[in-house]
Amino acid sequence: MTITDTESVSWNPKALDEMVSNDAGRPVLFTNARIVTVDPLSGTVTGADGPLIVGVGPGSVTAAEDDNAIVVDCTGMTVVPAVVDTLALAGGRGRRSECVATLTPGNTTDFLVVPDELAADVLSEVATLMSRPEQVRALVAAGRPVLWAGTGAPGRAAAPEAGIPAAPDLTGSPRVDVWIDRKGFLHQELTADDRYDEARGGRPHAYQGRFWIDGDRIDYLDDLGFWACGEFQGDELHHAGYVMKLS
Template structure:
């Protein structure tokens, strides 16, 4: 395995979106960060003192120890992150912030670290977990283990039969 230090040449290779002038196909190679401290922001998975993180495009494909063993087989760019910390995050989503249902009973906060915290009837932290947004869809994974889904439409979050408005 060829491990490289993060420098200008690696950054140029990482950010190259296309190859051979073809602008219709994404030719980015997988990217593997190795030997980093990784904070997953997911209490179920936990954090890793030393592990690898594999990116496929702009999606985290895998996280954990030993991913680097197949990195070259996949044609990945491998970056040595010894001594560095990785914290995956939601970046610049227009849907972050506080959402309140029409009765005011439920307050749901979506934060930039990909976490949500829901207050119900004044009871704080009634539900907490991770969320992912893709287009106008939101997927929740509660810390208790269940999944839930919602949709954004005309600045309204539709989730579990409720209509939430941003505060």
């Protein structure tokens, strides 16, 4: 069966409008779908809601009116994770808690909605996204529509440009300073011109290069050519097993 362009364009337009303008944090409930959770415990179920998934299963729809939910009717559709854990699909995860990208409560709402006939399994549904995106009813990331009825959703996030980005001006940033680990072994200086200078064990200039901060993530490109990363957690900088604080 081939899905026509008319059918794609007309798929749940009211729900899309409500999701795009959803500044009040209303929950979004996708109903009547076949949901392949890729979770060994949940298996394949019907009905889901959530940016985090708060419920999966046929009974979720009963709370739609109570919660003032945005309801998306997915009759004839299959929902699968948009991020595929191929290791789990191949049976290579020893514990359920090790499985990533499952559609279970507490996980991020990243999923695909595709007509049943194009969704024999998770991989074929993801292949539809890559080869025939016009057939995709919805691609949702953290509860926000990215694709809808085969086209880009209004207000969707723009993908970052490939390549090394231009360095922003970090003058006055509280993160531009000298960070020192708990034992005093590692000293990492971040400067406003997007350069870092790292001393280790009293050895100055052990590593030097450029850095970029995106939210709480920091990426390093050393002058020797290798990449590394770290994360700001409150008043701490976590990097390569070290936990640093401002000097």
